[in-house]
Every structure is written in structure tokens, then in C-alpha cells.
Amino acid sequence: MLTTTRIQNAEEKLSKASQEINNRYRLGYHIMAPANWINDPNGLIQFNGEYHVFYQHHPYDENWGPMHWGHVKSKDLVHWEHCRVALAPGDACDKDGCFSGSGVDHDGKLTLIYTGHHYIDKEKDLFYQNQNIAVSQDGVTFEKVGENPVIAEPPADSSHHFRDPKVWKHDDTWYMILGNSTKDDVGRVILYRSSDLRNWEYIGVLAQSDGTLGYMWECPDFFELDGKYVLLISPQGIEEKGDLYKNLFQTGYLVGEYDYNTNKFEHGSFTELDNGHDFYAVQTFLDDKGRRIAIGWMDMWESDMPTKADGWCGALTLPRVVTMGSNNKLLMNPVEELALLRETEHEVSTNQIISGSYLAEIKEELLEIKATFDLKNTSAQSVGIKIRGIEQEEAVLTYQLDHQKLTLDCSKLGKEKDGVRNTILEESDQLSVHVFIDRSSIEVFVNNGQATMTSRIYPREERLGIELFTENGDVKIEEFTYWKLKDVWK
Template identity: 75%
Template sequence: MMLTTNNRLQQAEEALQKAKEKLNERYRLGYHIVAPANWINDPNGLVQFKGEYHVFYQHHPYDENWGPMHWGHAKSKDLVHWEHLPVALAPGDACDKDGCFSGSAVDNDGELTLIYTGHHYTDKEKDLFTQNQNIAVSQDGVTFEKAEENPVIAEPPADSAHHFRDPKVWKHGDSWYMILGNATKDEVGRVILYRSADLRKWEYIGVLAQSEGTLGYMWECPDFFELDGKHVLLISPQGLEAEGDLYNNRFQTGYLIGEYDYETNKFSHGEFIEMDNGHDFYAVQTLKDDKGRRIAIGWMDMWESNMPTKEDGWCGALTLPRELTLDKRNKVLMNPVDELTLLRETEHKVFANQSISGNYLAKTNQDLIELKVEFDLTKTTAQAVGFKIRGLDQEETVLRYQVKDQKLVLDCTKHGKKEDGIRRTALEAGDRLSLRVFIDRSSVEIFANEGQATMTSRIYPQHERLGIELFAEDGDAQVSEFTYWSLKDIWK
């Protein structure tokens, strides 16, 4: 018997309820978007609708491993306190037989419209497939109906490989525009552009941007928007080789920035810049909210990485929401949205304007912490400064700034990343090193010098926390501020 869409959605909900009862909570995140149970990956459909923020995500409600993709769903009034909503999309219709893959969402005059990729295996064993683009609509922002017109784009352009996914849609003037992650037949990553008057009939415009042979075989999860007068194209290229401290993860996320002309579809841009230099940051998507902010959320995991939470009945999480801005050099900066101060419960001012040599431990067994540390480098003689998230039995995550080399080094080797546990990134800190850090039960997000560098990684402590330790190596360090806050668990 063929299940109806509603049957499939109901089954997914029932499976999640059962899986929730068996969860092990040891690594469960306290203030990040996670599914009620089982697997999630890419954020999808970031949108503001009727005054609330909606985030959808790639979700497998039946297993802690990746599988036939559904769309999970959460919403919030303030980007901080999230609530789970029922699964929004389930695959299995003619337009999306084997998966409702990534996409985006728009508010079309009070109708919430999801635009997503339908996945269809032609030979699952050999990973051969076709992909098309579909829409689903909702009046209430909770229950969605797939459009009768699906697929709204049935197949990719003639010069294209079968990789044809992750639609991002926005409105400019009277027209809707859609970009898609794509590859040419000879495996060159690119982003292609379509235009529509009604979200149903789409006209192919052409290539928005394409690799010159150095930027991977496929560009996933594109996003395109204006930021402070420039146009930014976010992409997640697959197939980049590591170059020193760059591109050390399985796949990357970064941006091209430049000038764009809608009349000619010409995007003149600079080189690819990686957005985050930690271990676990991919498939970022953005929305522009009613305050005019460009807000980004990424998947806080990485393909083919060690994921110990699978043993606990869940896997995958999304990053904190980050506001994107441009600095004077046209670098995209990411910083935590202002609302995240709502998470703060108790403030602990450890000290200010104090010199340290060696180390200083602020004892706390708190799991959920926001940390603010500032070093005055003009009065620092140490070769390296930084902090450690200390645990019992010598467990630790270390962030070290090498003053002379101007390099930030994150070492999670002793917190569950035995292999490939170190990430590095350049940071010209100048006179001061300012660190804002969000620590959850199994994650750390580091924002250095107001977003000049960010590093996001999952960590997997086996033991209780001991505290936060500041250190100075081979000399003294002047600490302007050392403050931390205990944070709320929004899911409890």
C-alpha cells in the first residue's frame, strides 16, 4: 500500500517520539538547534514568517545515520529559545521519491513556500541519481502541501552533470531568483541561476559563477545576497585539496565577494575565502531579518568525521545564529547575534587588568558557558597566550594564540578528536586579542577579535569539567578581562 504524505509525516513523528525515550543525554547540546532524536545535517529554509524565525534542517527521523532525507523544523521568537515543530516534508512522492534534499524558504505574501530538491536513485548501490526542484506551501507555517506543479524544474541544463541541488530563492524587483549548486559534465563546480514570476515556472538564465578548475568538482548549498553594498556568494565546494592551514576538513564552506549586475548576470569577484577554520562547519545558509541583519547558521558537523553521539540515539547539530557584516577590507565577519545574551544566567567576573605568568584556573563544572577573555598584547611578553577548557583526567580543549606567528591554534585532541584534532588560522590581532567563546556539552564556537577569525568544533568529553584555565607561555600576559557566564539549557 502506498502511504500518503500525511501517513508518512505521522510515521516520522511516531518514530521520533520512540527514539526520544532512548536518548543518552551525555552530549546533548543545551542551547543549539538539534533534532528531537536521530540524524540531522544541513540547515534549510531559514526565514522569518509572521514575526517568528523558522529553521528547517535535513533530517532522518528513523535512524541516527544519514538516510532518506526529510525536513525537520524548529521555530523561535528570538533566535535563542527554540521549539520543535512537526516534520515538515517527507519523501516518497513522484517528485521526491528518495529524498527531500536541501533548499530554502520564502514568505510569498503570507504563504510560506519551501523550495527543495527531489532526489531519485537510478542505481542506489552505485550512487547514481537524478535531481529536480520542487515547492511546498503553508498558510500556518506548520503543515505543508507539495504543489501540484512539481517538479517546478524537472531537469538540469544540458551541459550539466546530475549534481543539481540546494535551491536558494530570493526576490529582486518583481522577479523571484533561484540559484542551484551544480557541476558541469567534466566535474567543474559552479552555481547556476533561474528566474520566475510566480515560483512555479522557471527560466534558466545561465551560470552565476564557476570554478576555474581549482575550486572543486561540485559546489553545494549556495547562497547569494547583498551585504553593505557588495554581493556575496556563499558556497560549499567539494573536492578542494588542503593548502597549509586552509581547507583541512573533508569539505569546505566559504565565499566569493564582488559586484553583480542583474541585467547581464555578470558577477565579478575575488578569490574564495574560507569562513570558519574549525573542524565542524558546513552548508551555511542565511536570511535577512526584519531588522535588516544578514543572519547565518551552519551545520555543526562534518562528513566522514567521528560522531560519537550516534551511540546515544542522535547525531548532528546547527551552529549558533551569527550576524554577517563586512569590514573595511571587504572581509565577511561572523559574530554571535545580540540576542544570545538572553542565555546568560550567572555572571562570574574572574578578574581584570591583571598580569599572569604560567596559568590561572577558574574552577567550574558548568557545561554551558559563555567566555570573554581579552589580552593586552602591548603589555604581553609571552610567546603564546590562550585558554583551556579543562576536564578531569587531563582532558582539555586548548586555544593558543602564537603572538609572533600571529596564528590561532585550536587543539581538540584530548577531547574526542584523537586523529586530526588540530586546526590553525592566521589572525593579525594587533594590540589586543579578544575572544568570545560559546561552550556547550559537545561543542565550542570561538569568535576572535570581533569575527576576524572563527573556529567551530564538536568536542566529546568523557569526564566532568574542571574549569577554564588561562595561560601564558614563555613570558607574562596582561589580561584586560576574564569573565564567564553560566548559560541556560533551552531544551530543559
Template identity: 75%
Template sequence: MLQKSRTNRAEEALSEAKGKMNDRYRLGYHIMAPANWINDPNGLIYYKGEYHVFYQHNPLDENWGPMHWGHVKSKDLVHWEHLPIALTPGDACDTDGCFSGSAVDNDGELTLVYTGHHYTDKEKDIFYQNQNIAVSKDGITFEKASENPVIDHPPADSAHHFRDPKVWKHDDTWYMVLGNATQDKVGRVILYRSPDLRHWDYRGVLAQSDGTLGYMWECPDFFELNGKHILMISPQGIEAEGDAYNNLFQTGYLVGDYDYDTNEFSHGPFTELDHGHDFYAVQTLLDDEGRRVAIGWMDMWESNMPTKADGWCGALTLPREITLGDQLEILMNPVEEITLLRETEHNECKKRPILENYLIDTKEDLIEVKAVFDLTDANARSVGLKVRGVEQEELILSYDVEEGQLTLDCSKFGKMKDGVRKAPLNAKDLLSLRIFLDRSSIEVFANNGQTSMTSRIYPKEERLGIELFTVNGAVQIDELTYWTLQDTWK
């Protein structure tokens, strides 16, 4: 009854906040809460013919606070339905928060595995964390297990950071990776195994920082892809190096080989997964088609979040299929179903040289753009496109042909401070850009997922259009097409 009472109170607060919300920056085709705060995606799973996504949620306020689990589901990864809040904190196993975790199908029973957060001194941010489960037979209402916590403390050599369980089954055994830090403030991922999701044995360290990869590794995800094992992590505390690691915290991956018998993971270097301003805490699912689908939090800690003034904050990225490239690099592209968003198609030009700026007049703010540049005989120093406001605002996406570098400049589109991000891209003869613009976001996928850049944007002016440009020379454009997109929430 206590759980139901807390859920009802949270739903009432959410309904009240929704009624007061300003929708100027509300996204048209991304996962958001009905109102108030969200961050990490949790519990991504394909269950009984539907995709379920949970997320860290404070239904009581537009700021981060006592973490609940919000919940949406979809049949096609495009059109999402809000469901009742799945988890509320306040029980002995999760006094001050139901932190991030994952979901599994345990013989038809949808099981959430999550971190319980407990403050011993909130003002000084002193806390401890444990791991818990909650189960559901209908995929909507969840009951916390009487055995909670199923893991009540971290290994003896740990700091108090001990969270974000990702669980999967291999043969007949359940495995769990957890984000952790040593007492010496070294980030790492540790591994447990269980026969039944309730009794867990510690197996040791899966991977650990060499001293350069931060003091804590959040939100681990570990899976096999094309015969290799991938560990995705969100390290806290990596120092910026030139154009790399420019956000407060990072998200990236390690690729290697794993032995279940010895718990040995031999891997290559850490690689950033997205090069924009706002991509963190990525989690993946394996669907019925065998695709590995990833979704991240489309914001960043301590960044400017003007939507708080509107009564909401936070969103998730488009679902992205991830594959492994020839150089063992992860390629990330929107899932095929995203084409269901398309309404009207506009083929602007094909096979023509661009020497001067070329403007497409469109005021639409929910669009997908495909631009393909032939760089074979290009003599331009750089090429790209701008999203123009009617007066001074512009967002610039440019590719430096000589340097092999893609730049996203949002400094005149709502990110006046620290508005530029750069990413390496070896485009050689062809530059292909696929761009998704929503009211307050941009997602860029370059050359079939070799590079992606995700950022929140906060324009104040009405859109004027999309402008192609070159610098110091001509370039041939092979294709320029854009689509207006559905507002799935309306």
C-alpha cells in the same frame, strides 16, 4: 492522505527513538532534532514575527538516510520549539529524498523550495535531481504543489549534481541559485528566474571553479550586503593547502559586484568562513531588523560522530550576524539575543599580568567566556586558555603572538585523530576571545568576528575549570568574565 501517513510514521519513529536516547552529549542551547540524524539547515526565514529554521533530517535512524525536513521556530533566535516534520519524501517529485533548499514569503504564503532526489541505482549512487515547491498558510503544515517538479532537469552541460535551491525576490522577479557541476566535474553555481515560483527560465552560470575549487558547489546562498554581493558556497573536492581546507569539504564565500541585467558577477578569491572542524552548508536569512543572520551545520561528513551510539546525530550552530569588514571580509558574531542565555556572571580578573597559569574552578559545561589580552607590551610567545578535565583531558585555544595564528586543539577532548585546526589572526595590540562551550561543542569568535572556529567535542571527564596560560613570558589580561548559560531544551 499518503503524505499524512508518512509524516505520522516518521513522528512515531522519532518519539520511539527519543525514549531510548542517551543525553550525555545532548546540547543545551543549539538546534537539534528530538532524536536521530540531522544535517544541513534549510529554509531559514523570518515569517509573521517568528524565525523558522528547517533542516535535513532522517527521523527513522541516527545515520543519514531518506531526507525529510525537520522544523523549529523561535521568537528570539534562542528558545526554539520543535514543530511537526514539514516534508517527507516518497512522491513522484521526490521519490528518495527531500534534499536541501530554502523558504520565501509569497504574499503571506510560506513556500519551501527544495530538491527532489531520485535513485536509478542506489548501490552505485546513480541518481537524478529536480526542484520542487511546497506551500503553507499556517507556517506548520505544507502541501506540495501540483506543478512539481517546477524545474525537472539541469542544463544540458551538467552532471547529475543539481541541488540546494536558494530563492529570493528582486523587484518583481524571483531568482534562484543552485549548486551544480559540469560534466567535466567542475563546481559551479547556476541561476534561474521566475515571475511566479512555478515557471523558471535558465539564465546561465553565476560563478564557476577555476579548477582549484572542487568538483561540486553545494548549498549556494547569494545576497547583497553593504553594497556588495556575497556568494556563499560549500565546495566539495578542494585539496588541503597547509592549514587551509583541512576538512573533508569546505564552506566559504566570494565577494563582488553583480549585474542583474547581464548576470555578471565579478568577484575576488574564495575565502573560508570558519576554521574549525565542524562547519558546513551555511544558509542565511534577512530579518525584520535588516540583519543578515547565518546558521551552519555543526558537523562534517565522514567525521567521528560518537552520538550515533546515543540515538542521535547532528546539530546546528549558534545564529550569527554577518557584516562586511573594511577589507571586504565577512565578520561573523553571535546575534545579540544570545545574551538572553546568560544566568550567572563571574568577573574573574581585570587589568592584571599573567605570568603563570591561572585556573578558574568551574564544573559548568554550558558557559560563555570573554577573555581580552593586552598584547601591546607582551613578551610571551603565545597566550590562551584551556578547558580542563579533572584528570588528563584538556582543550587548548592558543594564540601565537609572533606568527599571528590562532590554534584550536581538541585532540585531548574527543578528537584524538586530526584534532588540531589553525587560523590566521592579526591581533596586533589586543586579542579578544568570545567562547561558547556546550556539552559537545565549542564556538570561538576572535577579535569581533575576524576569525571563528567551530568544532564538536566529546569529553569523557568532568570539567575541572578554565585555565589561562602564557608561554615564554608575561601578558596583561584586561578582562576575564564567564557566564553560566541556560539549558533551553530543559
């Protein structure tokens, strides 16, 4: 079957499926497919003045299946437009899936580099993977090149895991990193280079697990930030350790120094990038304002996904600006364009002392909240925010001052089995909390990106409101403001 026919079939299926989905948990201002399954963000790029985001997509079912590339674009990172499916599998180079990859501007053409997936024995999950290219003249319709696969097989010491190319240009040379593992299941990232995107030379290993960082490193990304080099990876197989690595798989980073001449990357230890339940496979790109912008998959493998019953599954996080903080810590904050979502502003209180709780009754589902607690002059043991339903439901964000521990508890809002996530904050005179609530998600940004926590939530009750609270003492609220946000998909 021709690629164009496969894409038309996928579009027809999506159009029909989108008429039948249940909208109870459909997000108001996040990237989703019109219907059915999505996972990893792919090919993030600003091209000809528009932001393009692609994503792993199964247009025929609400469960994971043969991977296509879905596609949205935007002029402002807020108002997204669905484009036609960009890639469909089934050619000799990508028989069983067009897996994750990246997008670049090559000679003025939007060019996608992606992994072709091929089953040897699907029942036993035996497969091989290669790397391919597709090119667009108009930024919407893509043609796979005749030279595919441009990298037919992994290095000799590699396992069959060989995927998720991230490609960038340094000086006049293209570089590609790939997620990979050794034959004895040690996760690593390997590096290639090319002058033309077609002929690739294997350079070697960029970074490798010391034995504690899992059997496979997915979705790598590598970039310079404030004079340091950052390697983002999504390792599979790290063992849980206290409050760390609580999700099935993680996304995090290594920061250090890199030399292109020697391919030596000297780096520090692995740090998780987000401490919520649902953040994986993050990718970044540089925009024309010089910002390093990150978007992740806002779900987690093998977690409960109630939206499957509604005919869709999966979403992407809000776009976040990544900056370098002190001690090589990456900070993430929402892009400033998200202020375009604000419809009405409600300044609830400033410089008010509370003890116990203070409730702002709000029925709205789509909200942005900013609250700042003065920690210098407080007698409270802990402070926080609750997003409350009219009866039992609530998502609770608590900061314990003596342990500097921040806790997000969603166990009464759709995550009954494994609802709690914790992280430690640096000591500070204030707790500044910036929260985005959508119909089935919560994204928390604390102290200008010192911590982020991203989780899916699944309310069944109507909303009661936002409650600020203290335990065993009082606290001054320096600011408490919320905004009703618009639904960009309506």
C-alpha cells in the same frame, strides 16, 4: 502512501526514539532534532514574527538516510520549539529524498523550495534531481504543489548534481541559484528566474571553479551586503593546502560586484568562512532588524560522530550576524539575543598580569566566556585559554604572537585523529576571545569576528575549569568574565 501518513509515521518514530536516547552529549542551547540524524540547515526565514529553521533530517535512524525536513521555530533565536516534520519524501517528485532548499514568504504563505532526489541505481549512487515547491497556510503544515517538479532537469551541459535551491526576490522577480557541476566535474552555481515561483527560465552560470575549487558546489547563497555581493558556497573536492581546507569539505565565500542585467559576477578569491572542524552548508536570511543571520551544520562528513551510539547525530551552530569587514572579509559574531541564555555572571579578573597560568575552577558544562589579552605590552610568545577536564582532557586555544597564528586543539577532547586547526589573524593590539561551550561543542569568535572556529568536542571527564595561560612571558588580562548558561531544552 499519503504524505500525511508518512509524516505521522516519522513523528511516531521520533517520539519513541527520543525516549531512548542517551543524553550525555545532548546540547543545551543548540538546534537539534528530538532524535536521530540531521545535517544541513534549510529554509531559514523570519515569518509572521517568528524565526523558522528547517533541517535535513532522517527521522528513522541516527545515520543519513532518505531526507525529510525537520522544523523548529522561535520568537527570539534562543528558545526553540520543535514543530512536526515539514516534508517527507516518497511522492513522484521526490521519491528518494527531500533535499536542501530555502523558504520564502510568497503572498503571505510560507513557501519551501527544495530538491527532489531520485535513485536510478542506489548501489552505484546513480541519481537525478529536480526542484519542487511546498506551501503552508499556517507555517507548520505543508502541501506539495501540483505543478511539481517546477524545474524537472538541469541544463544540457550539467552533470546529475543539481540541488540546494536558494530563492530570493529582487524588484518584482524571483531568482534561484542552484549548486551544480559540469559534465567534466567542475563545481559551479547556476541561476534561474521566475515571476511566479512556478515557471522558471534558465539564465546561465553565476560563478564557476577555476579548476582549484572542487567538483561540486553545494548549498549556495547569494546576497548583497554593504554594497557588495556575496556568494556563499560549500565546495566538495578542494585539496588540502597547508592550514587551509583541512576538513573533508569546506564552506566559504566569494565577494564582488554583480549586475542583474548581464548576470556578471566579478569576484575575488575563495575564503573559508570558519576555521574549525565542524562547520558546513551554511545558509543565511535577513531579519526585520536588517541583520544578515547565518546558521551552519555543526558537524562534518566522514568525521567521528560518537553521538550515533546515543541514538542521535547532528546539530546546527549558534545564529551569527554576518557583516562586511575591511578588504572584503566577512565577519561573524553571535546574535545579541544569546545574552538571554545567561544565568549567572562571574567577573574573574580585570587588568591582572599573569605569567604561566591562571585557573578559574568551574564545573559547569554550558558556558559563555569572554577574555581580552593586552598584546601591546606583553613579553609572552603565546597566550591562550584551556577548557580543562579534571584529569587529562582539555581543549586549547593558543595565539602565537610572532606568527599571528591562532590554534584550536581538540585532540585531548574527543578528536584524537585530527584534532588541530589553525588560522592567521590580522595584527592587533589585543586578543579578544568570545567562546561558547555546550556539552559537545565549542564555538570561538576572535577579535569581533576576524576569525571563528567551530568544533564538536566529546568530553568523558568532569570539568575542572577555565585556564588562561602564557608561554615564555607575562600578559595583562584586560577582562576575564564567564557566564553559566541555561539549558533551553530541559
